[in-house]
Amino acid sequence: MGRQPKGETDKVHDRIGVLRADRGVSRKDLAEAVGVHPQTIGYVERGEYSPSLALALRIARYFDLPVEAVFSLEPLPSLSQELLRRTS
């Protein structure tokens, strides 16, 4: 089961909000697809809850991405920065 991060070093960063916006998916849709309540997705997005491994994998599978593309222990660069890095 997941837990609340105890500090900044314990925090799991994610791109769920960006991916939802990109795919036009609401929190409710995502929550229903991965079997949690919409507010839990909100807590994960806000970094107030570190999801269990199973939930993280289900979210990554929903977006059809590897889990490390959605979650990271380090702050994730923005997608525009990532694109710039890859094209330059």
Added chain:
Amino acid sequence: MSSHPARTHLARTFEDERYAWARNRPVRRRAVVGEAALLSALVAATVVAAATGSGWTTWFFIAWMVGMLSFIPLHSVLNLGIRGVLDRDGRSLDEHQRRLGERSHRAVGWPSTALTFAAFTGAVTVVAVTGHVTLALCLGFLLWFTGGLMTYWHLAWTSPEEPADVDG
């Protein structure tokens, strides 16, 4: 958790957006303070009734009835505020909700046990000192009841503010 939270009738009620107002932190905390004040007043009334030797009087009966009836809406608001996490079928909860419930159970373990012990000793003391068995049962019940409510109070007080921008 690997399955979708079950949609029981009780779960649907607690998830109903008509009760979103009850989930705001100030409302939850006011409900906790209200319940704590109500139960403290009832314990005080019971102790006063036992100490003055008046026993089970009409005023005490009325105070008890008003207190218990007031508790119903107060606890309903509190329970709506925490989405009934402690009362719902575990299958209707997701991993975060279960985590919050377990955390509150752990946090109030000792105080709750202490109140259960105080309920027993308090009731025995009232009988031994005043001889009022009914008042002793009332005091014991109130302290035991308070011990059980502490998990609800902890959860309602400490639950994080819900994300306000839940879309679609």
